[in-house]
Amino acid sequence: MTHTDGNLLAGPLRAILGVDLTTAQGTCDGCGARGPIASALVYGPEPGLVARCPSCENVLLRIVQTADRAWLDLRGLTSIEVALA
């Protein structure tokens, strides 16, 4: 199964957090690589969206979404840097 890029995360992340995180800089908890969330390798959307680090394939984040609920796991990201202006 092939992956797509992190732009697939834009809609679900906006639905959950209310902001576009795809341009934010994420730091991988596995290898320390840093880059835009949009550069993640994304698998899914079913049974859930799984974003992996393009350097080490560590799971950065996971999103499971139903019609009325969503779960977001960000454990694979040490930090997310968001530009405020």
Add this chain to the structure above:
Amino acid sequence: MAIVARGFTGRGRSDPALPPGQYLTQDFPVLSAGPTPRIDTSRWQFTLATETGERQSWTWEQFLALPSEDVTVDLHCVTKWSKLGSHWTGVPLEEFLGELDTSAEYASVSSYGGYTTNLPVEDLLGGQAWIAHRYDGEDLTPEHGGPARLLVPHLYLWKSAKWIRGIQLLIEDEPGFWETAGYHNYGDPWREQRYWGD
């Protein structure tokens, strides 16, 4: 004048082999949470570990030497497709767990590639679960979990871990990859246990 069809239930489910909310497919869709591991059987190993730390491993040759069964089972994916009457060859879990001295009630299944899932030990026994290595008369392809995958068809298919590498027996339950991200801890398709709280 509107026509109302009395007694129409709206479910439209005609096949008694289909659990609630499922539709029938003739295909075998591939869903994955990561890159497909390519595991050469020369380096494949399956390891069973008990709650006390006792470990036993099988090489591919040792695994194939165990008594296997041909089974025909229905598969139910939580994404709502079901595939009926699929043919598999696999080694029943009793062959691995049968003689084991354990009081563990839970199992954590791990895969090459890092996937995990959890289920009660009793769901691995009683002719309900196999480590399968052939599908439809052919060696199991990597896309479908080869060289070997867990097959527990009475639960949603995410419990049938592809690319199985080991089983850790546990006193305390340990939710796996999807079970920690909203999917149901047990996953019985006949009770439509898809998500937390179902």
